Amino acid sequence: MTINPEQTLQFSPLHRLQWEEAQQKYVILYPEGMVELNQSSAEILKLCDGAHNSAQIVAELEAKFETSGLSNDIHNFLNIALQNGWIKQG
Amino acid sequence: MAGSNKANITPPRWLLAELSYKCPLQCPYCSNPLDYAKYPDELNTEDWKRVLSQARKMGAVQLGFSGGEPLTRQDLVELVSHARELGYYSNLITSGYGLTEQKIVDLKQAGLDHIQISIQASTQELNDHIAGTQTYQQKQEVARLIKKHGYPMVLCVVIHRANIHQMPQILEMAENLGADYLELANTQYYGWAHINRDVLLPTREQFEEAEKIAQAYKEKVAGKMKIYYVVPDYYESRPKACMNGWGTTFLTIAPDGTALPCHSARELPGLDCPNVKDYSIEQIWNESKTFNFFRGTEWMQEPCRSCDEKLKDFGGCRCQAYLFNGDMYSTDPVCSKSPERHRIDEAITSARATAMAGNEKPLVFRNSKNSRQF
Numbered sequence: 391m392t393i394n395p396e397q398t399l400q401f402s403p404l405h406r407l408q409w410e411e412a413q414q415k416y417v418i419l420y421p422e423g424m425v426e427l428n429q430s431s432a433e434i435l436k437l438c439d440g441a442h443n444s445a446q447i448v449a450e451l452e453a454k455f456e457t458s459g460l461s462n463d464i465h466n467f468l469n470i471a472l473q474n475g476w477i478k479q480g
Numbered sequence: 481m482a483g484s485n486k487a488n489i490t491p492p493r494w495l496l497a498e499l500s501y502k503c504p505l506q507c508p509y510c511s512n513p514l515d516y517a518k519y520p521d522e523l524n525t526e527d528w529k530r531v532l533s534q535a536r537k538m539g540a541v542q543l544g545f546s547g548g549e550p551l552t553r554q555d556l557v558e559l560v561s562h563a564r565e566l567g568y569y570s571n572l573i574t575s576g577y578g579l580t581e582q583k584i585v586d587l588k589q590a591g592l593d594h595i596q597i598s599i600q601a602s603t604q605e606l607n608d609h610i611a612g613t614q615t616y617q618q619k620q621e622v623a624r625l626i627k628k629h630g631y632p633m634v635l636c637v638v639i640h641r642a643n644i645h646q647m648p649q650i651l652e653m654a655e656n657l658g659a660d661y662l663e664l665a666n667t668q669y670y671g672w673a674h675i676n677r678d679v680l681l682p683t684r685e686q687f688e689e690a691e692k693i694a695q696a697y698k699e700k701v702a703g704k705m706k707i708y709y710v711v712p713d714y715y716e717s718r719p720k721a722c723m724n725g726w727g728t729t730f731l732t733i734a735p736d737g738t739a740l741p742c743h744s745a746r747e748l749p750g751l752d753c754p755n756v757k758d759y760s761i762e763q764i765w766n767e768s769k770t771f772n773f774f775r776g777t778e779w780m781q782e783p784c785r786s787c788d789e790k791l792k793d794f795g796g797c798r799c800q801a802y803l804f805n806g807d808m809y810s811t812d813p814v815c816s817k818s819p820e821r822h823r824i825d826e827a828i829t830s831a832r833a834t835a836m837a838g839n840e841k842p843l844v845f846r847n848s849k850n851s852r853q854f
Binding site: 406413417419421422423473 | 660
């Protein structure tokens with residue numbers, strides 16, 4: 391399963407994305423486990439809201455950070471997120 | 481105090497709230513202490529709320545409501561609701577016994593994130609025998625209700641010699657019930673499991689066969705059901721990194737409010753485990769003798785002290801070292817570098833002899849009558 395740039399992405403209802411004040415970072419919480427996220431991963435996952443597809447996520451983040459060429463990095467991360475079940479497609 | 485290095489204390493991340501030692505089941509490998517009947521006191525609702533708030537403030541984020549059977553507490557929904565307000569990810573670790581659909585709905589509304597339900601075997605006869613209670617049908621029904629109401633579900637099956645032959649059926653059952661995660665937990669031999677070890681410990685051949693089946697199934701259900709496989713450490717040559725290191729991550733609060741670095745630590749001598757009725761979680765975690773006892777590496781003996789893997793496994797499990805060697809500072813005897821490794825091999829041989837003899841000893845079930853003998 392890989393990312394289809396035209397399909398919308400949503401964060402998994404079986405996981406929780408949350409800011410942790412004590413750790414000063416976003417984390418993904420799931421049954422008896424936790425993944426700590428760096429800032430760019432968290433920015434990508436926050437846009438997996440059921441309204442954006444991966445092409446729109448790239449465009450939005452490139453605009454937000456006034457840069458270009460993020461597509462490869464973002465798609466690599468989204469594929470990892472999909473394989474881990476953190477996000478769903480369609 | 482054996483070892484204290486306050487500069488390097490990391491905050492707790494995992495809080496295990498053992499709400500009650502009461503349980504309708506009698507599993508002969510229960511992780512509660514053998515003499516649990518000596519500790520009938522239970523914290524009240526306000527005590528638990530204070531504990532949850534204090535631990536959350538320090539950075540605890542994963543919260544397990546466990547026991548005994550946590551559903552025996554009438555204030556469970558209230559505690560779950562408090563935990564949700566604080567931002568915990570709440571896990572209910574239950575036998576499923578007494579879990580009605582209404583309760584499942586109420587807990588969801590209160591903010592419970594996940595339910596882990598135990599099943600003892602893939603057949604009713606064996607499940608009900610091991611549990612010491614007729615629970616199989618209800619557990620199957622509860623598992624369906626958990627999925628119906630949108631929870632992630634972990635199915636936990638403790639593996640031992642009486643059910644290890646059912647590995648293929650256990651895997652199928654988990655898939656059919658729609659489990660998101662299957663935890664195949666090889667029995668850890670402390671407390672109740674330790675006194676029943678000759679009857680529970682699988683032979684090496686049984687263990688290797690079962691592991692092969694489970695690993696193959698992992699690939700079959702990839703992307704659908706995750707399988708957590710808890711290895712039986714007796715068949716390993718390096719010890720487990722117990723609790724991710726003493727006092728680094730895990731905090732257990734027993735029903736009576738005793739704070740423990742792991743749920744077995746109560747069995748170690750001279751730790752003077754503190755109680756949440758007397759101290760705050762911050763005092764307990766940072767300053768207590770108990771939580772500083774095995775922090776760092778200063779307390780280690782040889783062969784751990786000069787071992788290049790000491791920061792990987794922290795010398796293994798202190799409770800296992802004490803149980804086998806009578807010395808809680810010694811290397812976990814599972815380690816092939818331990819001069820006491822032969823004690824583990826003798827335990828394996830003894831269990832094997834019992835298995836081959838055919839006339840097995842009866843299991844000692846976990847109940848208050850048996851507990852009062854210890």
